[in-house]
Amino acid sequence: GAGVSQSPRYKVAKRGQDVALRCDPISGHVSLFWYQQALGQGPEFLTYFQNEAQLDKSGLPSDRFFAERPEGSVSTLKIQRTQQEDSAVYLCASSFRRQGGTEAFFGQGTRLTVV
């Protein structure tokens, strides 16, 4: 498709389970971002890639969160030993610009519910 694609759209995980969330950015986009959006809140920055390099991971809330983009295209956000506070919508965005910014296109997100 032409847009940013995220899968799965919905994920229910039992507390303590590991999950992997996938993002397919727009083809050729250099920058890729992950954001976390808690219920009733705005998105909060998690991490940023420029091609395969993870240049900023300052927003990752704990060492249970890990993101990768090994070939500079598809990205995976992995959460280990999920906790209830990890329940949120995880948004991926990509941009043709190296600095991303407001030219980033967002996917529809993956809604993670930890029970």
Add this chain to the structure above:
Amino acid sequence: GNSVTQMEGPVTLSEEAFLTINCTYTATGYPSLFWYVQYPGEGLQLLLKATKADDKGSNKGFEATYRKETTSFHLEKGSVQVSDSAVYFCGLIIQGAQKLVFGQGTRLTINP
């Protein structure tokens, strides 16, 4: 630090009413300001932006003016439509940085 505060919702208006959604910010650097919109079932979309003081961003009948003296970027529309029903996010990005800083969002519902 950098933060954005916007008018709490939900906001419910009748069609053709005038809309204002307030947004104020604090920033350590020199920010660009923006509004994103999220229609039901869709991803976030950039609605409009302004990169320097006194600039006005506009799109689809919406406008917002970058007011440095009041650190504000209020969203306005003269006559709303049912199709404007969505969640609106105000935010900022520090020039030279990559990450967007969002407000908490305002849900807008327009009744026919």
